[in-house]
Structure formats: structure tokens, C-alpha cells
Amino acid sequence: MEKQKQKSAAVVGGGLVGAMNTCYLSSRGFKVDLYEARPDIRTMEIVRGRSINLALSYRGRQALKKVGLEDQVVQDGIPMYARMIHDLNGTLRPIPYGKSDQYIMSVDRRKLNETLLTAAEERPDVTLHFQHKLVSCDLEKGKLTFKMNGGEDVHVEVTTDLIMGNDGAYSAIRKHMVKRPRFNYSQEYIPHGYMELTVPPHNGEFAMAINYLHIWPRNEYMMIALPNQDKSFTLTLFMPFDMFEQLKTGDDVVKFFMEKFPDSVPLIGEESLKETYFRLPPLPLVSVKCFPYHVSDKAVIMGDAAHAMVPFYGQGMNCGFEDCLVFDEIMEKLDSDLSKVLPEYSMYRSPDAHAINDLAMYNYIEMRKSVNxxxxxxxxxxxxxxxxxxxxxxxxxxxxxxxxxxxxxxxxxxxxxxxxxxxxxxxxxxxxxxxxxxxxxxxxxxxxxxxxxxxxxxxxxxxxxxxxxx
Amino acid sequence: MEKQKQKSAAVVGGGLVGAMNTCYLSSRGFKVDLYEARPDIRTMEIVRGRSINLALSYRGRQALKKVGLEDQVVQDGIPMYARMIHDLNGTLRPIPYGKSDQYIMSVDRRKLNETLLTAAEERPDVTLHFQHKLVSCDLEKGKLTFKMNGGEDVHVEVTTDLIMGNDGAYSAIRKHMVKRPRFNYSQEYIPHGYMELTVPPHNGEFAMAINYLHIWPRNEYMMIALPNQDKSFTLTLFMPFDMFEQLKTGDDVVKFFMEKFPDSVPLIGEESLKETYFRLPPLPLVSVKCFPYHVSDKAVIMGDAAHAMVPFYGQGMNCGFEDCLVFDEIMEKLDSDLSKVLPEYSMYRSPDAHAINDLAMYNYIEMRKSVNxxxxxxxxxxxxxxxxxxxxxxxxxxxxxxxxxxxxxxxxxxxxxxxxxxxxxxxxxxxxxxxxxxxxxxxxxxxxxxxxxxxxxxxxxxxxxxxxxx
Structure with missing residues (x-):
């Protein structure tokens, strides 16, 4: 028996799922090249456009555990044992998530991404390429062309055994799949957008009870808050776009918050509220479903690229991490034979991804309305x-x-x-x-x-x- | 009061809906340019890739009537008063569509398209441009660029008041809309494909009872037949792709037909069956939903571009024609003010388009299974x-x-x-x-x-x- 030639993988996207898959694929003996359109997040001053913190739960932790990163990640997280409902009259009501020892954990997206990238980089046969933007690809043949953004326009061509598309909700790899015959696809935007605000530490301490996911459920819209390591909270306001647009001045915003989220105003600060509200427009929330996730034995998509979901079950990252784990389990079972692994992954994982997508949409009503x-x-x-x-x-x-x-x-x-x-x-x-x-x-x-x-x-x-x- | 400047419209797509909209827009005083990627269907020898005949019913007829074409179209159609069920044992069972005077009508797609194009061309301020393929567009600004296929590569740039996207299930205009923020879109392929076969006239006469839509319902798959003016029938076999693939030789095909559609074999002819089955691969069937149908006051999509559906309710063309009629009714109501008409059209028409899409999917089961x-x-x-x-x-x-x-x-x-x-x-x-x-x-x-x-x-x-x- 000849020794098998080492297989190569090109991971497109250096976010949470891409970095984790790089670890898994390296562990399976692949030579892995990761391509990320943006600069290295570890060297950037400000990272824009994505949520600041996330709720890590069991599925995500299991996936982290198998690549040996659970402990490191968990030590920087803040347990949340219950929802804390903020009623309009100021009453606070905790509703536990599970038994007294069960909790979800607030983690910093950027920190987690950095941890995963560093871990990936330390694995054998892994190379990270930043500022590489995908410009074209041939999924059947495993060919990718990237444009390097560092200075001159340099194009890089790659041929690989496995294209791993982990490039997020607006995935370029998926766009190529959508054009293929008999590819099922849907993108659905909900009427709500989201906007992030901050509750800074008060007198050097958390301004609200720490170990909770705070919720201000107001039926048609809601606000939530997750604690951060630096003792601040990140607030996220979810509201229909037309309501966002009705608030035109700083005074409109303060009046609205005084009426609807009165206890939050002193915590955010009026000036900060006025300023932050208009700094960025509210961002849309999209739910993506598709099938299949693979092309022959050459390409597969995971994470938001395969199943972006609305954030109301806190499972976007957890499901994406579990994707990596499920793929690895199938690789184990089918002896890394990509011609079998990829179709099996599509068949096995799609009913689950569609299900959590639906559950997240269902919880969109539960969180803002039913809890009342x-x-x-x-x-x-x-x-x-x-x-x-x-x-x-x-x-x-x-x-x-x-x-x-x-x-x-x-x-x-x-x-x-x-x-x-x-x-x-x-x-x-x-x-x-x-x-x-x-x-x-x-x-x-x-x-x-x-x-x-x-x-x-x-x-x-x-x-x-x-x-x-x- | 100054006389209003004449508005212009660019209709993209010269199929059934595009040609009909050209008539409607001309009647409303627009200067209309129609752009079609293919050559003029009236000058072509063979037109490939679409169904040969269609079932025209009330909605389509009403739309034809308002542009004065109902009588001309109907005189070339063949009424079908009932389904004619062909059981496996050869029993024939008619199931009426409605009362004894209610019928749907088999019409020739090509003939109908030619009639509509000629009618459009005869209207004031209408120009038809064939072999013009859309290469880029700016929907917000009403700008379109076409590539002319006649000989050299000539690009034509157009700026218009209204882009009317009627370019079918794989619409290029819609592809531009899908990229826009908060555009909802889904494409779903069913497991079945379709293939057309022919029952020629026998001794100069129809080989089966004329005034029926013949159905061979076999639960997991089915075959249907519609009569043509030339006394032939066009058969359409709907079957899962994997079943199509299992028939690898001419003998496989004949054996399959002898077992499943025995009475059809002498009508088609064994040699013709063997030859036709392998001439073209089975074609996919897609169901498309999206929202909205318009961009500002500049662009709107209709017909298959907006809501391609599976063909099992015979409403694809009828719904597309009714789109034109509904749009015209809204133009009338809102005095052709495009900034109001386009959003109103999206709001008004989308629940109906989604509904017929669902009904067509439902009938996909009824036609092949429930009728038994x-x-x-x-x-x-x-x-x-x-x-x-x-x-x-x-x-x-x-x-x-x-x-x-x-x-x-x-x-x-x-x-x-x-x-x-x-x-x-x-x-x-x-x-x-x-x-x-x-x-x-x-x-x-x-x-x-x-x-x-x-x-x-x-x-x-x-x-x-x-x-x-x-």
C-alpha cells in the first residue's frame, strides 16, 4: 500500500466557523489554507458590523471541546442562568433557562474569533491568508481565485481537494451554488432590524445584575442586554425598520426610550443614547435555507453560509460550531472519503439546520411577546x-x-x-x-x-x- | 397646464407576458421598447426548451380580452371539458372540470406568442428589439445595457422611465433584485423533471378523444396529454429525476411504458418513443417566490420572473396574463403615477402570486395521486x-x-x-x-x-x- 497523498483544503472565510473548521481539518491531516477577505482581526483596531457578544451553549462548547479549546474560551465567558425580564413599570422578573446549574454563557465575538485563529495557526500545515477576497471559483474543479487587497491588485489562483465555504450569511461560495441546476434556496428578511447600544460600568461595576440575559419585551419590539468582561453590557434593540425610521432626532430617541424602556435610560446615558442611535443605521436580519450544502466531492458550505438564522434562539454560532463537529464525525465514520462524506453531510445536516432556523423564527415571537x-x-x-x-x-x-x-x-x-x-x-x-x-x-x-x-x-x-x- | 411628457418603458423579455405588457403599456400612452435575447420567434424554424401547448382559462382570457385579442386566440384553441383518466388497465374515466359549458382551452405557445408580438408591434410607439441580451442594469436609475447578438458585439445603453422585467423563471432583472437589501426570495426545485413526447395523428385524425386533458396518474409520477391544432397530442411525462436516469436504453423505455402507460405505446410508436426519450434530457421544474416585485418608481417584475410555479394547476400563463391586467387596473386607479403604482402592485399582487404558487404545488399531488x-x-x-x-x-x-x-x-x-x-x-x-x-x-x-x-x-x-x- 502506498502512503496516501496529503489532501488539501481551502477554507473560505476566517470567522468563527472557518477558523474552527481549519482546526478540525488540520487534525484530520489536511493541508489547510484559510482565506479571509478582511485584514487579520487580531491586528485591527475596530471591527464593525457584527454583534459584539454571543451566547455560547452546549453544542458550541462540545465542538470547542473536541479541538481542545473549551476551557480557554469558557474562562473568559460570563454565565447567564436566567432571562431577566424588565417590565415597563420597572419590575424585574427572572425566568431560569433550565435547572439551577444550567446556564448559557456570554462570550466576546472578537476574542473568540482571535482565540480560534491563533489556535488554527498553531496547528500543523495551516496557513492563514488575510485580505484575500474571492473573485471567482469553479466548485466542480476545486478552483478558486482571490484578489489580494494589500497594495497592488494581485490575483491568486488555488486548486484544492476541498473547498470549505464558511463565508457567512452573504456567502460568495453559496452564490455560486445558487446558480447550479436544482439548487434550493431561500432568503427571508424579517421586518425587524437591530441596533447595538452600550451600558457602561457604573462606579467600576456592572450596572445591572450580572448573570442574566436581560430582556425588555414590548410585544412588537424588544431590547436585550448581555454582559461583557469589561463590566459593560451590550444592548441590542430589535424593532421594525419603519419604527426605527420614525425616530428622527435625538429628542425623539430619548422620549421613546423614556416611554418604553425607562429603566435603561439612566444606565445608557441620554447623550450616549442620542449619539449612538444615529451613528450606524439599523442592520437587517436574514434567514437563509438551502439544499444541498455540497458540490460533488469538492465543495461544502457550513455556518451562516448554509443556514443564516435570526438570532432569537442564540443558536447561530452554536449551530455553526456543531456543523464542524458533525462534519468531523461523518469524516470519522466514512474514513475521510470526500465523495461519500459531502453528500452524507448534506443529507444528515439539512433537516437539523432547517429546524433550528424555524425554531429561531418562532422564538422571535416568544422573546418579545410570549414572555409577557x-x-x-x-x-x-x-x-x-x-x-x-x-x-x-x-x-x-x-x-x-x-x-x-x-x-x-x-x-x-x-x-x-x-x-x-x-x-x-x-x-x-x-x-x-x-x-x-x-x-x-x-x-x-x-x-x-x-x-x-x-x-x-x-x-x-x-x-x-x-x-x-x- | 403643460402637456405631460410621454413616458417610456423598456420591456425585458419577449415571451407571452412581455408581449402582452407591451400592448397594455402602449394603450396607456407609453413609448415601449421590447428587448428579447433570442431571435424573433416568428422567423425561427424550431423553438426549443419550453412546453408546446398550454391551458388557457378565464384569467388569461380576461387579460387577452382587454387588449382585444381574446377572439383571435380562442379561435385557434381546443376546448377541454374534462380530465380523461387513463387507468393502468386501459379504463378511461372523464372527470369534468366544471359545469357542462365550462372548459379550459389548449393553445399553442408559439402561435400565441407570435400573435401577441404582432399585436404589440402594430400598436403606436412600440419597437421590438430581438437578439438583445441584458448584460447589466441599474434598476434605481432605469438604466439597461444590452448586447446585440447580430454579428459583431454591439452594446446598447438605454435609460427609461419604467423597466418591465418579464424575462421568465431565470430572470436577469430579478437576479439584480435578489442582491438588493431586504429582498425576500426563494427558489425550490421539485424532485420531478418533465419530458415532452408526441402522439401523431392517426389516419389524419386525433388518436384519442379530442376535448380532454388526458392524464395517466401513477401516484409517484404521471403523464398528461393536450391536443394540438394539427391533430397531434403533446404528451408530458412528469417523473422524479432518478427514475428518468434509471431508463438507460431504448428497450428500458419501451418496457417501462408498456408496464406503466400501456395504452400510450401504440399511439406514440415504439421507435418514436425510443428516439424522443433520449433526444433531450428531462427538464427541471422550479417554484419561485419573492417580495417585493418593484424597485422605487423604476422597475417591476411580472410573470415567471416574479412567481415561476410548477405547472400542475395550468395557471402559470394565466397568472402572468392576469398580472398585466391587475397592473393595468392599478395604473387606471392611480392615474399612472409610477411612484404609487409600483408599491401598490407589489402589495396587492404578492399574496395572490404566493397563493397560486402553493395551489400549484398542492395540485402536483392531486393530479398524480388523488384522482385515483x-x-x-x-x-x-x-x-x-x-x-x-x-x-x-x-x-x-x-x-x-x-x-x-x-x-x-x-x-x-x-x-x-x-x-x-x-x-x-x-x-x-x-x-x-x-x-x-x-x-x-x-x-x-x-x-x-x-x-x-x-x-x-x-x-x-x-x-x-x-x-x-x-
Whole structure:
């Protein structure tokens, strides 16, 4: 047997998923070249246009763990054990995410990206190429052409065994796939945009309770806040674009915040609010689905490139990281035979990616609206109770998504069955309550039987005996 | 008051919808230039790649009528009053489309296109430009660049008041829209492809009953046939791509047809079948949805460019023609003010286009599978009965789609309500039948009461009297 020639991979995109895939592919013996259009994030002063922090949960951590980075990442994260609901009247209400030891973790996107890039760079046979923008490609043949942005216009041509498209929601690799015959694709923008604001530290400390994901749910729109290592919070306002546009002056903005998010105004600061609101326009939120994710044995897309989702389940990064893990598991199972691995990855992963996409869209309503309802709070308690008495059988939806690796499409099916169970249980409880109530009513009546008119007593007894049937 | 300057429109695409819109826009006083990438269809020998005939129904006819072309088109069409189901054993079963005077009409795509182009050309201020392929455009500014294919490479630049994108399912204008911020888009390919075959005239006459749309429904796949003016039929085979690929030789094909569509083989002819099957590969079927259809006051897409659909409701052309009519109605209402007309068109038309897209997908199952079930046939009869006794209130789904201009999205809502009504009616009838059956059973038993054992008689009477309750 000859020794197999080392395979090469070109990872397009040096964000979170691209950097992680570089680690995985290097571990599998690939010679990996990573191409990123922007400069090295580790050398940049300001990184614009993406969320500042993210919620890391179980799936993401498992993927980090397998490349040996979980501990390093987690030590810089801030646990969030519950949602903290900020009502309009200033009341604060925590709603736990799971059991008392279960939490999601606020991590800094930039820091995490830097950690992953550095880890990737340290692996064998890995080269990182920054300021390389994809200008054309032939996916079937594994050919890529990049334009180098450093000074003169230099074009670089690459031929590789595996094109790994991890270039985000507006993926250039995916655009080439969309043109291919029988490629299914959808992009859906929601009416809401988002804007980030900051709550700086107050007197050197966090200005709000630390270990929470703060939410100001206002039905048609909402604001959230995640804590940062530097003791600030990053606020994100989600609101329909036309509402954003209605606020035209600094005073409009302050008035709106005083009315709708009054407790946040002193924390942000009026001047900072006025200034930040107009610094950047609100950004759109897109949901992307497609199928398949691969082209022959040569190219595959993952992360936002394959399934950008709205951010309301905090699973965009976690799902992207799990993509890398799932791909690695399939590589293991199919002995790195790309002609088998790529189709298997498309078949296996797409129902899960479509499912989390749908769940994220569903949570878009839950987060801004449902959390305000008594029914929602009651349901969370019923779920927690059922989970406590049968931890294997009944697992709350949020728990399955955030604290397990149950496949997302299985999560949806299981959640539907559980909903039926809960509905039936509640009906049974109500029936029991009705019977119990009936019994006590009957006992109460029987004690005062003499005061009921004879004709009424007789006809009721007659009815109960079944006299009506003859 | 100054006389308004004449507005200009550039219609991109000289197919059915583009040619019709040219007529409409000319009637509204526009100076219209139509650009078509292919040569003039009226001068071509063979036109490839599209279906040969189409089913024209009410919506399409109404649109033709308003530009004065209905009579001319209809005189070349062949009415089809019913589906003709070809069972595997050779049985033929007609299922009417509506009342005895309601029909859809088989028309020749090429002939229709030629009629429309000639009609457009005869209108005032209309110029047709063939062999003009769109190479770039700026939708916001109304700028288009075409490459002329006649000999040398000549580029033509155009600036216009209105870009009318009617360039089909793979629309170049729409591709520019997809890149715009917050444009919603989906393309979905179904697993089936299609292939056209021919049943030539036999002894100078139609080889099958003329006034029907013939269907060979085989659940997972199906074949249909529409009559042509030249007394041939065009057959279309719809089948999953992998099934197409399994037939590798002429003998495979003949064997498959002998097994699955036995009565069609002598009509097509074995040699012709073998030859035609391998002449062209099966073509894909795509369903496209998007929103919005316009860019500012400058560009709008219609027809397949806006909402390509699977062909199973025969509404692709009819919906495209109705687009032109709806646009014209909105132009009338809003006094041709494009800054108002275009957004209104997007808002008004999109729910209907999405609805017919969904209905077409639904009929994809009905045509190849449901028509084989007794339930389907019973339901068609129940529908016809309910429609007969309350013609305004209850209108069968197919009738609403094909023989009215009820908005497609209203059609879906109305059909859902009617389904509930039918289900309830059937349940009521069954309850009535049960009560009636019970009564006659009781009468029958009472006549033979003496032959029933005493203990059984007594306990039954006791039960009926309600003795169980005491």
C-alpha cells in the first residue's frame, strides 16, 4: 500500500466557523489554507458590523471541546442562568433557562474569533491568508481565485481537494451554488432590524445584575442586554425598520426610550443614547435555507453560509460550531472519503439546520411577546415540574436546544409530542378539579337539603336516576 | 397646464407576458421598447426548451380580452371539458372540470406568442428589439445595457422611465433584485423533471378523444396529454429525476411504458418513443417566490420572473396574463403615477402570486395521486352538488381558480372554509344515516321480538330505560 497523498483544503472565510473548521481539518491531516477577505482581526483596531457578544451553549462548547479549546474560551465567558425580564413599570422578573446549574454563557465575538485563529495557526500545515477576497471559483474543479487587497491588485489562483465555504450569511461560495441546476434556496428578511447600544460600568461595576440575559419585551419590539468582561453590557434593540425610521432626532430617541424602556435610560446615558442611535443605521436580519450544502466531492458550505438564522434562539454560532463537529464525525465514520462524506453531510445536516432556523423564527415571537403572558410563565413551571419527575422522558424545548445535542429536527418532533402531553395533563387536572369541585358542591348541598323545594329536589334526583330516558 | 411628457418603458423579455405588457403599456400612452435575447420567434424554424401547448382559462382570457385579442386566440384553441383518466388497465374515466359549458382551452405557445408580438408591434410607439441580451442594469436609475447578438458585439445603453422585467423563471432583472437589501426570495426545485413526447395523428385524425386533458396518474409520477391544432397530442411525462436516469436504453423505455402507460405505446410508436426519450434530457421544474416585485418608481417584475410555479394547476400563463391586467387596473386607479403604482402592485399582487404558487404545488399531488382515490371522486360530486344548489356561496376550488377572477389568496381562504362545510355535511349525512339505520333496525327487531330470548330482551330494555343509572 502506498502512503496516501496529503489532501488539501481551502477554507473560505476566517470567522468563527472557518477558523474552527481549519482546526478540525488540520487534525484530520489536511493541508489547510484559510482565506479571509478582511485584514487579520487580531491586528485591527475596530471591527464593525457584527454583534459584539454571543451566547455560547452546549453544542458550541462540545465542538470547542473536541479541538481542545473549551476551557480557554469558557474562562473568559460570563454565565447567564436566567432571562431577566424588565417590565415597563420597572419590575424585574427572572425566568431560569433550565435547572439551577444550567446556564448559557456570554462570550466576546472578537476574542473568540482571535482565540480560534491563533489556535488554527498553531496547528500543523495551516496557513492563514488575510485580505484575500474571492473573485471567482469553479466548485466542480476545486478552483478558486482571490484578489489580494494589500497594495497592488494581485490575483491568486488555488486548486484544492476541498473547498470549505464558511463565508457567512452573504456567502460568495453559496452564490455560486445558487446558480447550479436544482439548487434550493431561500432568503427571508424579517421586518425587524437591530441596533447595538452600550451600558457602561457604573462606579467600576456592572450596572445591572450580572448573570442574566436581560430582556425588555414590548410585544412588537424588544431590547436585550448581555454582559461583557469589561463590566459593560451590550444592548441590542430589535424593532421594525419603519419604527426605527420614525425616530428622527435625538429628542425623539430619548422620549421613546423614556416611554418604553425607562429603566435603561439612566444606565445608557441620554447623550450616549442620542449619539449612538444615529451613528450606524439599523442592520437587517436574514434567514437563509438551502439544499444541498455540497458540490460533488469538492465543495461544502457550513455556518451562516448554509443556514443564516435570526438570532432569537442564540443558536447561530452554536449551530455553526456543531456543523464542524458533525462534519468531523461523518469524516470519522466514512474514513475521510470526500465523495461519500459531502453528500452524507448534506443529507444528515439539512433537516437539523432547517429546524433550528424555524425554531429561531418562532422564538422571535416568544422573546418579545410570549414572555409577557401568564400562560407562558405557567407553562415554564409545568415544564420544569414534568422534567423534574421524568428527566429522561420530558425535556423542555429550551433545554433540548441549549443544553443537549439532540438533533434539532428531533427536538421539534419531541417538543410537539410534549405539547400534546402537557395539554392533556392540564385538561386532566382541570377535569379532576371539576370533579372535586362537583363533589364538594354536592356535599354542601346535601347538608342543606331541607331548604331546597321538594319539586326541585325530586326532579333533580329523577334526572340523576335516569328517569329522563323512559 | 403643460402637456405631460410621454413616458417610456423598456420591456425585458419577449415571451407571452412581455408581449402582452407591451400592448397594455402602449394603450396607456407609453413609448415601449421590447428587448428579447433570442431571435424573433416568428422567423425561427424550431423553438426549443419550453412546453408546446398550454391551458388557457378565464384569467388569461380576461387579460387577452382587454387588449382585444381574446377572439383571435380562442379561435385557434381546443376546448377541454374534462380530465380523461387513463387507468393502468386501459379504463378511461372523464372527470369534468366544471359545469357542462365550462372548459379550459389548449393553445399553442408559439402561435400565441407570435400573435401577441404582432399585436404589440402594430400598436403606436412600440419597437421590438430581438437578439438583445441584458448584460447589466441599474434598476434605481432605469438604466439597461444590452448586447446585440447580430454579428459583431454591439452594446446598447438605454435609460427609461419604467423597466418591465418579464424575462421568465431565470430572470436577469430579478437576479439584480435578489442582491438588493431586504429582498425576500426563494427558489425550490421539485424532485420531478418533465419530458415532452408526441402522439401523431392517426389516419389524419386525433388518436384519442379530442376535448380532454388526458392524464395517466401513477401516484409517484404521471403523464398528461393536450391536443394540438394539427391533430397531434403533446404528451408530458412528469417523473422524479432518478427514475428518468434509471431508463438507460431504448428497450428500458419501451418496457417501462408498456408496464406503466400501456395504452400510450401504440399511439406514440415504439421507435418514436425510443428516439424522443433520449433526444433531450428531462427538464427541471422550479417554484419561485419573492417580495417585493418593484424597485422605487423604476422597475417591476411580472410573470415567471416574479412567481415561476410548477405547472400542475395550468395557471402559470394565466397568472402572468392576469398580472398585466391587475397592473393595468392599478395604473387606471392611480392615474399612472409610477411612484404609487409600483408599491401598490407589489402589495396587492404578492399574496395572490404566493397563493397560486402553493395551489400549484398542492395540485402536483392531486393530479398524480388523488384522482385515483374514491374519496376524490366522491368529493368532486359533493362539490358539484353543493355548487348546484348554492352557486354563489359554494364554488369548487378548481372552478374558483380556473373559471373566475376571485383573488387567488381569497380562493385558498374560501376553499378552507368550504372544506369544513363539506366535512360537516358529510358527518351530518352519516349521522342521519346512522339514525335512519337504527330506526329501521329497531323496527325489524320489534317484528321478531318473540324470537329474542327473554333475558336479553329485558336487559336491553332495561338499558334503554336507563336502569343502569340507578
Amino acid at each position: 403572558s401568564r400562560w407562558f410563565l405557567m407553562r415554564k413551571k409545568v415544564d420544569a415540574f414534568l422534567h423534574a419527575i421524568m428527566p429522561r422522558v420530558f425535556i423542555p424545548l429550551y433545554t433540548m436546544v441549549s443544553f443537549t445535542r439532540i438533533r434539532y429536527h428531533v427536538v421539534i418532533n419531541k417538543a410537539k409530542k410534549q405539547d400534546v402531553l402537557v395539554d392533556n395533563s392540564i385538561q386532566a387536572l382541570m377535569a379532576l378539579a371539576a370533579v372535586g369541585g362537583g363533589y364538594f358542591t354536592a356535599v354542601a348541598i346535601s347538608r342543606h337539603l331541607d331548604s331546597i323545594p321538594g319539586w326541585l329536589r325530586d326532579s333533580v334526583w329523577g334526572f340523576l336516576r335516569g328517569d329522563f330516558a323512559v | 382515490s374514491r374519496w376524490f371522486l366522491m368529493r368532486k360530486k359533493v362539490d358539484a352538488f353543493l355548487h348546484a344548489i348554492m352557486p354563489r356561496v359554494f364554488i369548487p376550488l378548481y372552478t374558483m381558480v380556473s373559471f373566475t377572477r376571485i383573488r387567488y389568496h381569497v380562493v385558498i381562504n374560501k376553499a378552507k372554509k368550504q372544506d369544513v362545510l363539506v366535512d360537516n355535511s358529510i358527518q351530518a349525512l352519516m349521522a342521519l344515516a346512522a339514525v335512519g339505520g337504527g330506526y329501521f333496525t329497531a323496527v325489524a327487531i320489534s317484528r321478531h321480538l318473540d324470537s329474542i330470548p327473554g333475558w336479553l330482551r329485558d336487559s336491553v330494555w332495561g338499558f334503554l330505560r336507563g336502569d343502569f343509572a340507578v
